[in-house]
Amino acid sequence: MVIHNSSSSLAETLLHRRQRLASLINFPVILWSGYSNPRNFPANAFPFRASSHFLYFAGLPLPNAAIRLESGKLELFMDNPEPSSALWHGEMPKREEIAAAIGADVARTMSELKHRGRDAASIPVQNYRTTLIQSQILQREISSPSHLEGLDQELAKAIATLRLTHDTGALIELRKAAAVSVEAHKAGMSATPKAKLEAAVRAAMEGVIIAHNMTTSYNSIVTVHGEVLHNEAYHHPLQPGDLLLADVGAETPMGWAADITRTWPVSGKFSPTQRDVYDIVLAAHDACIATISPGVEYQDLHLLAATVIAEGLVNLGILQGNPEDLVDMDAHTLFFPHGIGHLLGLDVHDMEDLGDLAGYEAGRKRSDRFGLGYLRLNRPLKSGMLVTIEPGFYQVPAILNDANNREKYQNIVNWERLSQFADVRGIRIEDDVLVTDDSSEVLTLELPTQANAVEDFLNSH
Amino acid sequence: MVIHNSSSSLAETLLHRRQRLASLINFPVILWSGYSNPRNFPANAFPFRASSHFLYFAGLPLPNAAIRLESGKLELFMDNPEPSSALWHGEMPKREEIAAAIGADVARTMSELKHRGRDAASIPVQNYRTTLIQSQILQREISSPSHLEGLDQELAKAIATLRLTHDTGALIELRKAAAVSVEAHKAGMSATPKAKLEAAVRAAMEGVIIAHNMTTSYNSIVTVHGEVLHNEAYHHPLQPGDLLLADVGAETPMGWAADITRTWPVSGKFSPTQRDVYDIVLAAHDACIATISPGVEYQDLHLLAATVIAEGLVNLGILQGNPEDLVDMDAHTLFFPHGIGHLLGLDVHDMEDLGDLAGYEAGRKRSDRFGLGYLRLNRPLKSGMLVTIEPGFYQVPAILNDANNREKYQNIVNWERLSQFADVRGIRIEDDVLVTDDSSEVLTLELPTQANAVEDFLNSH
Numbered sequence: 001m002v003i004h005n006s007s008s009s010l011a012e013t014l015l016h017r018r019q020r021l022a023s024l025i026n027f028p029v030i031l032w033s034g035y036s037n038p039r040n041f042p043a044n045a046f047p048f049r050a051s052s053h054f055l056y057f058a059g060l061p062l063p064n065a066a067i068r069l070e071s072g073k074l075e076l077f078m079d080n081p082e083p084s085s086a087l088w089h090g091e092m093p094k095r096e097e098i099a100a101a102i103g104a105d106v107a108r109t110m111s112e113l114k115h116r117g118r119d120a121a122s123i124p125v126q127n128y129r130t131t132l133i134q135s136q137i138l139q140r141e142i143s144s145p146s147h148l149e150g151l152d153q154e155l156a157k158a159i160a161t162l163r164l165t166h167d168t169g170a171l172i173e174l175r176k177a178a179a180v181s182v183e184a185h186k187a188g189m190s191a192t193p194k195a196k197l198e199a200a201v202r203a204a205m206e207g208v209i210i211a212h213n214m215t216t217s218y219n220s221i222v223t224v225h226g227e228v229l230h231n232e233a234y235h236h237p238l239q240p241g242d243l244l245l246a247d248v249g250a251e252t253p254m255g256w257a258a259d260i261t262r263t264w265p266v267s268g269k270f271s272p273t274q275r276d277v278y279d280i281v282l283a284a285h286d287a288c289i290a291t292i293s294p295g296v297e298y299q300d301l302h303l304l305a306a307t308v309i310a311e312g313l314v315n316l317g318i319l320q321g322n323p324e325d326l327v328d329m330d331a332h333t334l335f336f337p338h339g340i341g342h343l344l345g346l347d348v349h350d351m352e353d354l355g356d357l358a359g360y361e362a363g364r365k366r367s368d369r370f371g372l373g374y375l376r377l378n379r380p381l382k383s384g385m386l387v388t389i390e391p392g393f394y395q396v397p398a399i400l401n402d403a404n405n406r407e408k409y410q411n412i413v414n415w416e417r418l419s420q421f422a423d424v425r426g427i428r429i430e431d432d433v434l435v436t437d438d439s440s441e442v443l444t445l446e447l448p449t450q451a452n453a454v455e456d457f458l459n460s461h
Numbered sequence: 462m463v464i465h466n467s468s469s470s471l472a473e474t475l476l477h478r479r480q481r482l483a484s485l486i487n488f489p490v491i492l493w494s495g496y497s498n499p500r501n502f503p504a505n506a507f508p509f510r511a512s513s514h515f516l517y518f519a520g521l522p523l524p525n526a527a528i529r530l531e532s533g534k535l536e537l538f539m540d541n542p543e544p545s546s547a548l549w550h551g552e553m554p555k556r557e558e559i560a561a562a563i564g565a566d567v568a569r570t571m572s573e574l575k576h577r578g579r580d581a582a583s584i585p586v587q588n589y590r591t592t593l594i595q596s597q598i599l600q601r602e603i604s605s606p607s608h609l610e611g612l613d614q615e616l617a618k619a620i621a622t623l624r625l626t627h628d629t630g631a632l633i634e635l636r637k638a639a640a641v642s643v644e645a646h647k648a649g650m651s652a653t654p655k656a657k658l659e660a661a662v663r664a665a666m667e668g669v670i671i672a673h674n675m676t677t678s679y680n681s682i683v684t685v686h687g688e689v690l691h692n693e694a695y696h697h698p699l700q701p702g703d704l705l706l707a708d709v710g711a712e713t714p715m716g717w718a719a720d721i722t723r724t725w726p727v728s729g730k731f732s733p734t735q736r737d738v739y740d741i742v743l744a745a746h747d748a749c750i751a752t753i754s755p756g757v758e759y760q761d762l763h764l765l766a767a768t769v770i771a772e773g774l775v776n777l778g779i780l781q782g783n784p785e786d787l788v789d790m791d792a793h794t795l796f797f798p799h800g801i802g803h804l805l806g807l808d809v810h811d812m813e814d815l816g817d818l819a820g821y822e823a824g825r826k827r828s829d830r831f832g833l834g835y836l837r838l839n840r841p842l843k844s845g846m847l848v849t850i851e852p853g854f855y856q857v858p859a860i861l862n863d864a865n866n867r868e869k870y871q872n873i874v875n876w877e878r879l880s881q882f883a884d885v886r887g888i889r890i891e892d893d894v895l896v897t898d899d900s901s902e903v904l905t906l907e908l909p910t911q912a913n914a915v916e917d918f919l920n921s922h
Contacts, residue, residue, distance in 0.1 A: 037498040038587040039510050040716075040807070041814040044679050046507045047693075049500050086859035087798065090689035126499040128589035203672035211664035213696050218505050228551035232508075235674050255501075337548065346501070353502040398547035 010059045011103030013169030017057055017162060019072045024158035027121055027151055028070040030113070032134055033062050034125040047215065051125045052346035052353070053159055055255040059102045066113055066137075067104075068120065076104040077113045113137055121151035123159070126353060146355030153357075160351055160358040165384030170345065171434070173256035174386060177214070178432055178443040180250040181258035184208040185447050188222070188246050189264055189454075190461035192238065198222050199234040205248045214250040217257035217348045221247035226263060226426020227394045229338065240267040243274055245426050249348060257348045259388050260444050261430035268458040270451055277393050277424045278451050280312030284391035285429045285449070288340060292433055292440035298377045298387065302340040305391040306332040306371075317417045331412050333371030334399055341388035342376035344432055349376060350386075381435045386443070390430030395421075471520045472564030474630030478518055478623060480533045485619040488582055488612055489531040491574070493595055494523050495586040508676065512586045513807035513814070514620055516716040520563045527574055527598075528565075529581065537565040538574045574598055582612035584620070587814060607816030614818075621812055621819035626845030631806065632895070634717035635847060638675070639893055639904035641711040642719035645669040646908050649683070649707050650725055650915070651922040653699070659683050660695040666709045675711040678718035678809045682708035687724060687887020688855045690799065701728040704735055706887050710809060718809045720849050721905050722891035729919040731912055738854050738885045739912050741773030745852035746890045746910070749801060753894055753901035759838045759848065763801040766852040767793040767832075778878045792873050794832030795860055802849035803837035805893055810837060811847075842896045847904070851891030856882075 021029070033054040036045035050061040057074070058067045065078035076099045081092045099107035117137035124131045124145045134142050143149065148156050166174060184205040191204030202222040209216055223231040224238060226245030238244065244266055249259040263278065265271070270278055284305040291301060310332045311323035318335075319326055326332060343350035343359060351358035356366065361379040377387060395418075399405060432443045448457045482490070494515040497506035511522040518535070519528045526539035537560045542553045560568035578598035585592045585606045595603050604610065609617050627635060645666040652665030663683040670677055684692040685699060687706030699705065708722040724739065726732070731739055745766040752762060771793045772784035779796075780787055787793060804811035804820060812819035817827065822840040838848060856879075860866060893904045909918045 037507065039679075040513050040587060041810060041812075042587070043813065044809060046498065047680060052501050083859075087857055088689075088691045090686065090692065091858070126501060126503070197672070197674065199674040200672045203668040203670075206671055207664040207668035209664075210667055210695075211658070211661045213658065213660040218500075219508060225551065228549075230549045231551065234671075348505060349502060351502075352504065396548055397552070398544075 009169065010101065013167060014057060014059050014074065015072070015103055016167065018069050018074055020162055021057070021069060021158055022072040024161060025121075025154055027154075028068060028119060029155055030066055030068050030117055030120045030122050030137065031057060032122070032125050032130050033058065033065045034127040034130045035064055037127065050255065051123075052255060052351070053123050054125075055346055056159070056163060059254065060098065061253065061255060062098065064110070066110065068113070068116060073106075074102070074104045075106045075108060076102065077108050077110050079110050121155035123148070123152060123156055123354075145353045146357075148354070156354050156357055160354060163345055163351055164343070164358060165382055166345065166386055166434075167384075170256065173252045173254055174258070174345070174432075175443055177217070177250045177252050177256050177258035178260075179446075180209060180212045180214055181248065181260045182444055182447045183212075184248055184250060185246060185260055185262050186457070186461075188248070189262075189458050192244060192264065192266055192458065193268065195238055197234065198224060198236050198238065198244070201238070201244060201246065202234050202248075205246060209248075209250045212250070214252055217249045217251035217259065221245065221261075224266070224425075226392075226428065227396050228426075229394065229396070238266045241271065241423055242266045243423075243425065243427060245428055247428065247430065255346050257344060257346065258432055258444070259344055259348050259430065260432065260447065261390055261428040262447065262454070263427045263429065264454050264458060269455055271423055273421045274424050274427075275451050276316055277421060278427055280309055280316070281391050281393050281427050281429050282449065282451070283312060284308040285389055285431070288389045288391070289431070289433055289440060289442060292381060292387075292389075292435055293438060294381055294383045294435060296381045298340075298379055298381060299372075299375060301389070302372070302375050303327060305340045306336060309336050309391060309393065316421075317414055318421065320412055320414060326412065329412075330369055330371055331409055334405060334409060334413065335393045335395070336391060337371050337374065337394070337396065337399060338392065339375035339377070341390045341430070344386045344388055352376070383435050383437045385435045387433055387435070388430050389433050390428055392426065392428035393424065394426040395424065470630065471562065474628060475518060475520050475535065476533070476564055477628065479530050479535055481623055482518070482530060482619055483533040485622060486582075486615055488615075489529060489580060490616055491527055491529050491578055491581045491583050491598065492518060493583070493586050493591050494519065494526045495588040495591045496525055498588065511716065512584075513716060513812070514584050515586075516807055517620070517624060520715065521559065522714065522716060523559065525571070527571065529574070529577060534567075535563070535565045536567045536569060537563065538569050538571050540571050582616035584609070584613060584617055584815075606814045607818075609815070617815050617818055621815060624806055624812055625804070625819060626843055627806065627847055627895075628845075631717065634713045634715055635719070635806070635893075636904055638678070638711045638713050638717050638719035639721075640907075641670060641673045641675055642709065642721045643905055643908045644673075645709055645711060646707060646721055646723050647918070649709070650723075650919050653705060653725065653727060653919065654729065656699055658695065659685060659697050659699065659705070662699075662705060662707065663695050663709075666707060670709075670711045673711070675713055678710045678712035678720065682706065682722075685727070685886075687853075687889065688857050689887075690855065690857070699727045702732065702884055703727045704731075704884075704886065704888060706889055708889065708891065716807050718805060718807065719893055719905070720805055720809050720891065721893065721908065722851055722889040723908065723910075723915070724888045724890065725915050725919060730916055732884055734882045735885050735888075736912050737777055738882060739888055741770055741777070742852050742854050742888050742890050743910065743912070744773060745769040746850055746892070749850045749852070750892070750894055750901060750903060753842060753848075753850075753896055754899060755842055755844045755896055757842045759801075759840055759842060760833075760836060762850070763833070763836050764788060766801045767797060770797050770852060770854065777882075778875055779882065781873055781875060787873065790873070791830055791832055792870055795866060795870060795874065796854045796856070797852060798832050798835065798855070798857065798860060799853065800836035800838070802851045802891070805847045805849055813837070844896050844898045846896040848894055848896070849891055850894050851889055853887065853889035854885065855887045856885065
């Protein structure tokens with residue numbers, strides 16, 4: 001735990017957050033940070049990741065700690081390290097020092113949390129050992145964070161309201177995460193010519209993140225098989241004709257995330273077919289970003305991307321028909337099955353532990369249409385929201401070879417024409433876009449996006 | 462999941478292991494692999510790490526799977542991926558393919574495990590969700606793996622007997638992990654001149670591990686504050702006069718670990734005081750390795766290292782007295798407080814989930830002497846055992862400033878002389894040593910160890 005000298009601004013940020021919380025709810029709240037998870041034996045744990053809700057109000061990733069919030073006051077509960085721990089872990093900041101850094105009104109031991117939980121709301125931590133303690137202190141069952149009830153649900157709604165838009169303190173962190181992620185992608189591009197395996201490109205990218213003392217905000221995707229959407233294998237060799245899809249983001253020590261995808265040609269030059277499709281995905285990406293401003297419905301961005309992609313595929317002769325009609329019949333989902341993006345903040349899918357409570361405007365539900373049903377965000381945009389824009393094109397065998405799809409879209413897809421695009425397995429272009437008062441700001445703008453710029457970068461490094 | 466073409470030898474290895482198990486116990490065994498742990502929301506999980514006991518008999522890191530072993534037969538229980546998962550995760554090997562690769566006699570769904578658990582023994586997995594399922598299937602409480610009873614304890618003893626020495630299949634993996642870890646340390650040394658932070662050296666080292674499609678077998682220690690024994694901070698700047706201590710090891714995709722520590726001068730040249738102490742630690746390291754052979758008591762290696770260190774510190778004028786007497790009064794623990802090493806295998810502290818059951822010969826218990834009580838292995842060595850040898854010298858403030866120690870050792874330590882060694886905060890040299898039929902083999906031999914060789918390497922890269 002390093003307490004930086006920006007602590008006074010951290011304390012101010014946290015004060016402002018809990019004052020805003022106090023304006024939304026009038027009951028006490030206890031939030032736990034959680035424990036690290038053992039990997040294969042207790043002393044060999046995965047790196048500790050504090051609960052995001054805790055981090056939002058406590059600012060620091062304190063293991064096995066809790067905070068109690070009431071009427072804008074902050075109580076910190078944590079135990080000082082055992083004296084013997086200095087032998088193994090060195091001198092750690094004491095409870096009082098941490099309390100001062102985060103502007104806590106009171107600092108207490110964990111045992112003092114007993115008898116303080118009876119009327120408090122909370123949100124379950126993603127760690128079973130912690131949820132047992134939560135139930136014990138709160139003196140009641142605490143359900144899954146995606147199915148909260150009563151005060152817990154009210155709390156979740158209030159927290160979602162706050163975390164939906166980002167304050168200055170959050171944006172400082174989010175910009176740091178974005179900047180390091182941009183550097184990681186540049187390193188991945190630079191490493192590609194000499195890389196033999198996907199793993200080597202991943203190493204170059206994550207190396208930048210580690211060197212900045214950050215961690216990945218999710219398990220990286222670095223693959224020549226971009227058509228496998230959640231590909232976490234890295235063993236494939238890189239071939240000159242391949243496109244490499246890299247979806248890699250950094251997370252700051254305080255837990256704030258970035259999320260970037262780029263797709264580049266291993267050889268340094270897109271084939272004509274690859275460039276044709278790349279330009280379609282890019283057109284969708286650019287159209288969405290150009291449209292972002294407060295009040296715009298995020299779902300409309302999704303449908304805009306779908307239409308641009310459908311139109312592009314019509315122009316290439318892969319789809320046949322009117323682009324709007326094609327989108328109405330979900331023909332674009334053959335190649336762009338996922339949503340256009342999601343909220344970004346302390347979590348890479350921000351607040352997804354709460355189910356759709358943060359992502360979906362009250363009263364809205366997931367669509368049962370294929371494709372649209374995967375959309376993670378369905379709200380009007382507001383200034384201060386950070387979202388990803390990540391259109392893609394994939395040839396997913398499970399979709400394109402599906403008998404129902406083959407039949408349903410038999411007169412829509414020109415399968416013979418499509419077969420000429422066999423070297424385009426998966427393309428995605430993803431940036432992190434902040435909604436501003438009048439339009440938007442791309443936090444990840446420094447990374448090449450245009451096909452020419454990508455090629456120039458690859459060939460100059 | 463990639464099934465390599467060495468599958469037939471994998472199946473043979475696994476057959477041999479379960480035949481050996483069947484020669485030790487005569488009751489059925491069910492072992493679970495476990496689930497991945499959510500990080501901050503369910504879809505964002507830490508990388509999956511299968512239970513080591515499962516890996517030993519199942520060979521592959523299959524999430525949410527189980528095996529049943531009885532009389533040398535292997536039953537595999539796992540569910541095929543949902544058809545829809547091909548959309549996100551691509552085509553995965555089916556249960557039958559995996560069963561063939563590991564030589565299972567039967568392949569069944571997870572639900573078929575019901576009603577098979579009544580008389581089976583098991584070992585709890587380091588994942589609460591899995592232990593709930595284990596208790597359910599076994600129809601009984603399943604206690605902590607370090608406090609097993611009845612058949613579970615008999616099973617643990619049998620597994621410890623098997624895993625204590627390594628077969629050919631294991632050694633192939635362990636050598637791979639060692640080789641990549643050696644490369645990682647070389648990369649760390651090479652990166653040091655240009656590195657500004659500890660994090661940059663860590664990045665170079667872990668980059669090599671990631672590039673080989675491996676993972677770290679434990680959270681890396683890369684620090685200029687080697688006196689903090691379990692230091693997991695990486696933010697300190699590197700200064701020319703610093704020693705950098707790097708304790709970094711790789712783990713193969715099948716779960717087999719390496720564990721190496723080197724300490725090198727940031728400037729490329731040890732100061733005279735640093736070299737003096739380095740040579741003492743190295744002498745202890747070399748003396749232990751030269752002594753290793755079947756039948757030797759591992760605790761005697763620990764005491765040998767302690768004596769060599771005590772003697773060296775007497776020669777430097779830091780300690781005063783007869784080395785054997787100094788060790789008898791634990792004076793060496795002022796500077797070498799931990800054990801000389803531990804078992805190494807699927808876990809970096811192999812089988813430490815079982816408490817001391819594997820590490821300590823039956824009937825032996827941890828010493829209550831400071832230092833000796835931290836010894837993780839206390840058995841006579843056997844051919845096929847893989848152990849670490851990792852002596853060190855540290856100036857731990859919590860030890861050296863302890864009032865009791867100051868009084869107890871007031872006439873033993875020449876504090877003034879010690880103060881001349883202020884630039885030696887922490888040194889450790891650790892290698893992975895296989896006990897062979899007649900002596901030993903250092904699996905990590907390719908890495909420079911002598912002070913001159915370390916300097917030469919640093920200055921030639």
